[in-house]
Amino acid sequence: MKKFKRSARLVEMTQYLMSKPHTLIPLTTFADRYGAAKSSISEDLAIIKEVCESEGTGELLTLAGAAGGVKYIPKYALEQAKPVIEALCAQMGHPDRMLPGGYFYITDMLGQPSLMNDIGRMFASVFSNHDIDVVMTVETKGIPIAYATAAYLNLPVVLVRRDHVVTEGSAVSINYVSGSQKSLHTMTLARRALKERSRVLIVDDFMRAGGTINGMIELLREFDATVAGVGVLVESEDVSQDERLLHEYVSLMRVKTEAVDPRTKQLNVALGNFFDKSGK
């Protein structure tokens, strides 16, 4: 057992807590780890809690009793999320990003792991109080967002495939119609990938009418599982309310390709409903 000074202990405890989000850690774990009295550990935790809460980086939940301990809940303060997403909106607005069919080139954004971590932390923050067993996405572009979200929530990721994959054993496939293009697609999930009655947070990079996400919801029914929430990085407003297949979701950005300024060719990209829902 190493002996730590308080200052070193605070550094190490902070690292330890940050590396184990949404995990109940008994006070005795820290007491044993640092060879310190529980009362000292409690004082340290009070300091960490105060910093996390005043900086908006997280909450430190203390659970009393024999099965008690402390749990670090990563958060993303709205006033800190806003400039990050505003900068992203400005990047998104560039006319070079428009592709045929109402799609956007956002691969460069999705290729920035630190940005994906920011986005995942935002979703983890807004869904932190939901009862969720697993984070789901469909390949390929939603994957980094799903992993970042799931890492902060300490949950596994389930990946829906476009085709049946030989290395995943027996699988369930469904056909679904994309809402905006009315074309038929397939998605597949390995039988052993999802437990029955799981509560699932669905995450994706882009949503227009919501056909793909609706497909995932349909797939969940095959596993007797339910949706616990939906989070999308970008929602397109190029669909009418009638065409929209999904109404309950959290978006970080909204884009409307129709509203292109003819002079600057700048797209109209705005903050998503995340900034309404999270309150204030």
Added chain:
Amino acid sequence: MKKFKRSARLVEMTQYLMSKPHTLIPLTTFADRYGAAKSSISEDLAIIKEVCESEGTGELLTLAGAAGGVKYIPKYALEQAKPVIEALCAQMGHPDRMLPGGYFYITDMLGQPSLMNDIGRMFASVFSNHDIDVVMTVETKGIPIAYATAAYLNLPVVLVRRDHVVTEGSAVSINYVSGSQKSLHTMTLARRALKERSRVLIVDDFMRAGGTINGMIELLREFDATVAGVGVLVESEDVSQDERLLHEYVSLMRVKTEAVDPRTKQLNVALGNFFDKSGK
């Protein structure tokens, strides 16, 4: 400007440094942030440095001079990596994982973001001194490993696709022969996804003869880019040295399907060369 006590400052600085790996942070940033003298900041950094180094969680590089500052380099101590990978080897050894054609079901492992972060941190640790511009993988299973590695190295991710994707604009495609099965495949990379003369760390989940990774290396040539390193989670030893297309790589696990114990049906899964290369 907020005023922080030393204890609170240590907690906040630790969080700040951990969230910005491989990023040079000028001391004035901290001095301004906490309303503290540079000498106090230096003392704090010395405490954080000592904890990181004694716990094996990272290095804190201090660069002197006008352009100086501090840089946090995440590390994974070998003695801490070993039990994590040994536990993984035990999981891998289960006969249920064997699939036709010498493949393995490891989707459940790849679906654990905290494990992916561990693995990414191990690769980031061993490649921390290499001169790398970008981390590359091919869809789909290598993606979480690539993002975790790149996040700890503070680098972007470039994703090679199996097919041409409409939302990524013009692209370069190559055909390659998988070394073990002698079958022909295609891989594609968007023109704007990779800058010329980039130094690339290639990461993947599974390697047999190395045909897929060799394909990526061939693709790099089209972009005038070079390989800075190769990291794989699992290497299969079911290929002879002659069949192997690649000899310079870091693996975390080695599996040999031929060496199955006929009674227990346990596969022979051993630690990879990571545990030789990292020394000690």
